[in-house]
Amino acid sequence: MSARKKTLLKVIVLGDLGVGKTSLMQQFVNKKFSHQYKATIGADFLTKDLTIDNKTVSLQIWDTAGQERFQSLGVAFYRGADCCVLCYDVTNEKSLNNLSSWKDEFLVQSNVSNPQDFPFIIIGNKIDVDESKKIPSLQKKLLNITNNQLGGLNYPLFETSAKDSINVETAFENVARMALQQEELNGASRNDMNDDYHDAINIHLENDNSGCAC
Amino acid sequence: MPRSDLFPELAVKSQSKPIHALRSKDGYSSSQEINGLVSDNLHNSSDAQIAKLVNLKFNSNAFALIRQLSQDLSAKETELILLREEKSRRENELLRLCNEFGNLSYVEVDRRLNALKPEKNVHKVVSAMVLDAMAISDSQGSNERLPKDVQRPKPQSRNKRTALRRTQQPFHKEEKSASTQNRKSLAEATDIRSSVGLPVSPNLHDTQNPKEEPIWPRWLHWLNQSEESVDLPNKSTDIQNKSSIENSRNKSVVELESMGDSFSPILTSTIFDADKFGFVNDKPLQNLKCKTSSLQDMPSPVESPVSISKSATEINLTLANVENSESGKALTTLALSQSLDKLKLLNEQYLATSEMHLKQWDILMRQAQTSGSPKSDQDVSLGTFGLKAQNLKKQGSSLRKMFGHEDELSDDSKSFKFLQRLIYESGIPPKHRNYLWFELSGAKNRAIAGEYQRLLANSQGTSDPTLIESIDQIKLDLHRTLPSNIYFNNQKTNGPGPQFAALKNILMAFAAYEPNIGYCQGMNKLLGNVMLGVNESHSHGGSKVSEENLFWLYVSIVEDILPCYSELNFFHPKAMMLLREDSLILRQYLNKLMPQLGKHLESLGVELELVVISWWIGVFTEAVSSIDLWLKLLDGLLIADNPRIKFHAYTLAAFYFYQRALCGFKERDSIYGFINLLKTGNGPNIKSNEFMSIAASFEKQIHTIELKSPS
Numbered sequence: 041m042s043a044r045k046k047t048l049l050k051v052i053v054l055g056d057l058g059v060g061k062t063s064l065m066q067q068f069v070n071k072k073f074s075h076q077y078k079a080t081i082g083a084d085f086l087t088k089d090l091t092i093d094n095k096t097v098s099l100q101i102w103d104t105a106g107q108e109r110f111q112s113l114g115v116a117f118y119r120g121a122d123c124c125v126l127c128y129d130v131t132n133e134k135s136l137n138n139l140s141s142w143k144d145e146f147l148v149q150s151n152v153s154n155p156q157d158f159p160f161i162i163i164g165n166k167i168d169v170d171e172s173k174k175i176p177s178l179q180k181k182l183l184n185i186t187n188n189q190l191g192g193l194n195y196p197l198f199e200t201s202a203k204d205s206i207n208v209e210t211a212f213e214n215v216a217r218m219a220l221q222q223e224e225l226n227g228a229s230r231n232d233m234n235d236d237y238h239d240a241i242n243i244h245l246e247n248d249n250s251g252c253a254c
Numbered sequence: 255m256p257r258s259d260l261f262p263e264l265a266v267k268s269q270s271k272p273i274h275a276l277r278s279k280d281g282y283s284s285s286q287e288i289n290g291l292v293s294d295n296l297h298n299s300s301d302a303q304i305a306k307l308v309n310l311k312f313n314s315n316a317f318a319l320i321r322q323l324s325q326d327l328s329a330k331e332t333e334l335i336l337l338r339e340e341k342s343r344r345e346n347e348l349l350r351l352c353n354e355f356g357n358l359s360y361v362e363v364d365r366r367l368n369a370l371k372p373e374k375n376v377h378k379v380v381s382a383m384v385l386d387a388m389a390i391s392d393s394q395g396s397n398e399r400l401p402k403d404v405q406r407p408k409p410q411s412r413n414k415r416t417a418l419r420r421t422q423q424p425f426h427k428e429e430k431s432a433s434t435q436n437r438k439s440l441a442e443a444t445d446i447r448s449s450v451g452l453p454v455s456p457n458l459h460d461t462q463n464p465k466e467e468p469i470w471p472r473w474l475h476w477l478n479q480s481e482e483s484v485d486l487p488n489k490s491t492d493i494q495n496k497s498s499i500e501n502s503r504n505k506s507v508v509e510l511e512s513m514g515d516s517f518s519p520i521l522t523s524t525i526f527d528a529d530k531f532g533f534v535n536d537k538p539l540q541n542l543k544c545k546t547s548s549l550q551d552m553p554s555p556v557e558s559p560v561s562i563s564k565s566a567t568e569i570n571l572t573l574a575n576v577e578n579s580e581s582g583k584a585l586t587t588l589a590l591s592q593s594l595d596k597l598k599l600l601n602e603q604y605l606a607t608s609e610m611h612l613k614q615w616d617i618l619m620r621q622a623q624t625s626g627s628p629k630s631d632q633d634v635s636l637g638t639f640g641l642k643a644q645n646l647k648k649q650g651s652s653l654r655k656m657f658g659h660e661d662e663l664s665d666d667s668k669s670f671k672f673l674q675r676l677i678y679e680s681g682i683p684p685k686h687r688n689y690l691w692f693e694l695s696g697a698k699n700r701a702i703a704g705e706y707q708r709l710l711a712n713s714q715g716t717s718d719p720t721l722i723e724s725i726d727q728i729k730l731d732l733h734r735t736l737p738s739n740i741y742f743n744n745q746k747t748n749g750p751g752p753q754f755a756a757l758k759n760i761l762m763a764f765a766a767y768e769p770n771i772g773y774c775q776g777m778n779k780l781l782g783n784v785m786l787g788v789n790e791s792h793s794h795g796g797s798k799v800s801e802e803n804l805f806w807l808y809v810s811i812v813e814d815i816l817p818c819y820s821e822l823n824f825f826h827p828k829a830m831m832l833l834r835e836d837s838l839i840l841r842q843y844l845n846k847l848m849p850q851l852g853k854h855l856e857s858l859g860v861e862l863e864l865v866v867i868s869w870w871i872g873v874f875t876e877a878v879s880s881i882d883l884w885l886k887l888l889d890g891l892l893i894a895d896n897p898r899i900k901f902h903a904y905t906l907a908a909f910y911f912y913q914r915a916l917c918g919f920k921e922r923d924s925i926y927g928f929i930n931l932l933k934t935g936n937g938p939n940i941k942s943n944e945f946m947s948i949a950a951s952f953e954k955q956i957h958t959i960e961l962k963s964p965s
Contacts, residue, residue, distance in 0.1 A: 057775065058730035075748055076737035079730075081776045081876060082868025084933070085926035100923070107727065107775050109827035113834060116863050134726075 046089070047097045049219040050120050052150075054142040055127030056135035057106030060165040063202035064127065065103045068212045073203050080105045083117060090216050099216055111145045118150035122226070123159045123219035130164045130199065131173045136181060140189035153226070159218035160195045162186070163211055168201035296323075350529065530793075531786045531881045532740040532751075533935075611680040618673060619686055674893050678946050681886035684794035687787060692803065694892040695810035706802040710759055713766035724765035724772035732758050735778040741789065742782060753785055760805045767809060774825040776871035781808050783875050787885045815891055816873065817898035825871075833870060837863040840902055847906060847955060851913045858922040865929050866905055877908045878945075879937035886942045890949070899956050900949075906956075907949035911940045 053061050062077045062084065069088045084103040089096060102117055104110065124146050128135040143160060152158045164182070167174075175181060186195065196218075198211040296304065304319075312318040528534050682690050692698055716722060732754065736742045741753040760781060765772045784807065788799050799807070816824035819832035841862050845852035855862055869877035874887050887904060894900035909916070912928070915938065919925050931937055 057727055058734075075733075076743070077734060078737060078933070079734040079775050079778060081779065081872045081933075083864050084930055085923075086930075087923045087926075105775050109774060109830050112830045113864070113867060116834065116867075117861050 047095065047220065047223060049097050049099050049122045049216060049223055051099055051101045051123045051125060051215055051219055052118055052121045052146065053101060053103050053125045053127060054146060055106055055125075056129070056132070056138050056142075059106065059127045059129040059132065059135045060202050061103050061106065061127050064163065064165060064200065064208060065101055067202040067205055067208045069101070071205070073205070082110070082113070090213070092213070092216050092220055095220070097216055097220055099212070099219070111142075111149070114145060114149035118146060121146075121150050121152070122222045123161065123215050124150075125161050125163060125215055126195075127163045127165055129166050130175060130178060131166055131169055133175045133181070136164075136175060136178075136185065139185060143190060156191075156193075159222050160190075160193075161211065161215055161218060162190075162195050162197050164197070164199045165202055167199045167206060168204045528740045531790060533736075533881075534738050534740060534745050608680070611676065612683055614676060615680075615683055615686055618676065619689070670893075677889050677893055678950060679943065681942060681946070682889045684791045685796045687791035687794075687885070687889075688796040688799050691784075691787070691791075691888075691892065692797075692799070692807055695807055696814050697803065697806040697810040700810050700814075701803065701806040706763055706805045709763040709766040713762040716766070718769065720769055720772065721765055724769075725762055727775075728758065728761045728765065728773045728778075731773075731775060731778045732761075736782040736786075739782070739786070741786065753789075756801045756804065757781060757785065759801060760808055763805055764809060764812070768813075768823070771812075771823050771825050772827075774827075774871070776873065776875075777812070777825060779875040780811070780873045783881065783884055784808060784811065784888070786881055787888070790885075811888075815894075815897060817896075817901055819898075833867055834863060836898070836902075837866040837870070840866050840905055843902060843906060843952075843956060843959070844909060846959065847952065848909060848913060851909060851917060854917050855925070858919075858925060860922055860925050868929075868933075869905060869908070870901060874904055874908075876933040877905070878940065879932060879935045880939060880942075883940055883942045883945060886946060890946060899953055899960070902956055903949045903953035906952040907945055910948050910952075911938065911945065 053065065055061055057079070062080055063073060065084070065086050066077065067073055069086045080103060082105055086101045086103060088099050088101070090099060091097075104114075124143070126139050126142050128139055139162065147155045147158070162182075164178070182197065186192070186197075196214055198207055198214070200207040200211055202208060296307075299307075308314060308316050308319050312322070713721060713725060716725070733743065733750075735757060738745075740751055742751045742757060743749075743754070744751050757778070761773060761777060764777075785804065788796075788804065788807075792798055812825060813823060818824060819826075819829045819836065822829040822832065824833075841852070844855075844862070875884060878884055878887065890904075891897055891900055912932075915928060916925060919928065928937075
């Protein structure tokens with residue numbers, strides 16, 4: 041693969057309905073915010089080119105419908121994802137509590153090869169709202185969730201406002217960087233194995249190892 | 255005469271400053287020879303000729319030539335953009351009028367145009383423009399240039415934006431002040447389009463490709479519709495007649511273009527008015543939509559089911575013939591007036607057909623309302639059409655009806671068949687819609703007095719966690735339902751519109767009525783569109799539908815009209831997986847019936863299932879752009895024998911009409927961009943009668959396929 045070729049990165053955006061996934065996407069991709077976004081039905085697809093460390097990448101973002109019942113569709117488009125963005129609404133505690141179920145569902149359906157190191161990023165949206173409306177002691181709860189429910193892994197956390205365009209760019213640059221890393225990792229493993237079915241080969245290697253251990 | 259010849263020249267002429275003037279200002283000769291070579295034909299010259307030109311006219315400075323070329327190009331583009339802006343304003347007004355008055359006659363449009371521009375007589379202008387155009391094509395004829403010679407290199411979209419900025423040049427002062435607003439929206443639309451990878455300006459593109467379907471202003475499509483929906487009584491319409499129709503089309507194009515040099519303030523003031531369905535018209539550039547696939551260019555997967563489409567094809571083919579021959583000369587002012595008459599005649603015929611349909615509807619409705627179907631073993635109060643389900647069953651398998659065994663049908667079934675035919679041909683007219691929807695959906699049978707109020711009260715004071723969750727989700731989606739429609743969203747305050755509460759109540763009551771189904775995203779848009787249809791019907795003299803009855807209508811649609819999957823309701827959470835499986839079947843149909851598109855989508859790696867499921871979950875609200883068409887889709891569903899197959903047929907029909915656009919995209923992103931555009935209601939316009947007949951034809955083919963398959 042030539043280094044100059046544009047790298048395609050697939051990003052999945054998940055989270056409860058109404059947390060502002062579409063708004064985040066629109067702010068990131070088209071630099072605008074509207075009160076008139078429609079509820080997403082099924083999934084929307086957006087794309088944006090970025091330059092990360094002198095490398096041009098094309099982010100292909102799946103903006104999904106937030107209803108739980110749509111999760112069963114995930115298998116159709118989680119495949120081949122390079123990064124997953126988990127969104128919650130800083131005024132909606134339930135959306136925060138659901139982060140782990142979104143993550144789990146993603147891992148189950150995407151069947152990624154490295155669930156332990158797969159890049160997730162967590163975005164709390166709507167920080168523009170009045171302080172009084174926010175989830176009380178949010179940071180504590182968030183910490184609690186990342187420690188106890190998200191496996192204690194250090195996923196990058198961002199707080200954004202799609203409305204006022206706060207932190208959106210930064211968050212997604214991070215997404216792109218993480219996705220690129222994951223892609224390179226996958227690419228490397230693909231090259232090493234010289235086979236797309238690296239899962240199967242992994243099992244084979246494990247067997248070899250266990251054979252040695254005996 | 256090829257429009258590609260016409261357009262750039264007209265663009266130049268309609269502006270006060272011709273290109274030559276710009277050129278001579280820069281100190282270069284404006285002799286005809288250079289004009290011809292530099293702007294039109296240079297790409298056909300030999301290297302030696304170009305070298306000679308550079309030598310002689312540009313003092314051996316090739317940069318000067320390049321600069322000159324790019325200057326010409328940008329000046330032309332500036333003018334094109336301005337013209338297009340003007341045109342879009344005009345078309346918006348026309349669109350609004352058409353929407354407002356329904357079947358607006360050609361004469362009426364003409365009169366309005368005249369009123370907008372009292373100082374000029376449209377006919378005179380048209381004649382003058384046609385003569386000009388003929389002169390141009392004559393001179394081209396003498397140069398023996400083929401149409402393809404006039405193709406120009408495709409300008410980059412970047413150039414367009416540059417050109418946009420250049421509209422600030424002093425010689426456009428008069429437009430500048432007045433059209434800033436529009437220009438802004440133009441720029442926005444341009445950006446959106448380029449960001450989704452669509453051709454930024456199909457119009458411009460088309461002027462450069464004579465082979466492609468000529469773009470007519472939207473309102474002309476409107477007239478076309480009237481023209482083609484007429485099943486011409488005398489099929490012997492000879493070629494000359496048809497060509498005169500085409501001429502009249504061309505003529506009308508000229509008419510619109512020619513009016514680009516004045517500006518009417520009336521138009522801008524109406525841009526943000528709502529249409530008949532209450533949508534705020536915030537898309538001033540709707541005319542820049544992607545092209546609808548046209549019938550003649552496609553590998554026809556279906557036999558054109560009706561003569562209508564056939565005649566459209568013939569007409570289009572004739573157009574091609576006319577364009578390829580030295581047709582410019584054939585165009586005379588006599589033909590012009592003839593074609594105008596022809597157009598008027600066609601319009602009258604269209605009106606007559608509509609009238610005839612309406613009369614048939616009235617007869618049918620009278621029958622239905624008076625007879626009350628006493629022959630039936632069902633409750634008398636059901637009425638002829640309330641028996642939809644029974645009628646369909648009575649006819650045995652849907653297939654038998656499909657292949658027509660009319661003699662076996664009972665009287666009831668015959669009248670149902672009549673109804674079915676009428677619905678396919680014309681859709682339910684607004685004034686009968688509310689009555690028929692209520693009857694056909696079975697809502698009349700379902701309604702239980704007082705139940706709605708009870709459900710509503712239940713949903714409001716509930717402690718059931720499932721119901722509470724549904725209600726929370728409904729609340730999150732309410733303000734995101736048809737946000738650009740004034741009935742649901744007050745555009746000034748961005749607060750609830752007059753029907754917001756009804757939307758909320760019905761969705762909540764349904765969640766209480768069917769807690770297992772609850773609320774599913776997509777229901778909101780379905781209900782919203784149904785309410786818009788009911789509104790329109792009421793404003794056309796249809797019966798008033800109370801919120802309670804609306805609820806029962808909605809319940810019936812969701813429970814009895816939409817397809818079921820293994821006995822599970824369409825919106826049931828567990829049906830999602832089955833929906834997905836069904837979408838895999840659709841892929842097979844697509845590959846079989848439209849192999850070219852199937853292969854194309856597959857080669858780009860498009861996740862077809864996702865597109866299809868999004869369309870289905872939204873009950874096609876995000877698959878077609880016009881509410882008028884959507885309402886007819888629902889009409890068709892109400893009398894469908896097998897809603898699941900109907901869904902497939904509609905999906906295939908939509909793909910059929912988008913096929914050309916989709917096959918034109920070479921990247922997956924662009925395909926998704928197009929799909930997104932459909933969701934925002936910015937997709938191509940499709941004639942509803944064509945859509946319905948194509949869908950019917952697919953339905954038959956699917957039946958045949960399923961019949962053959964072992965299951």
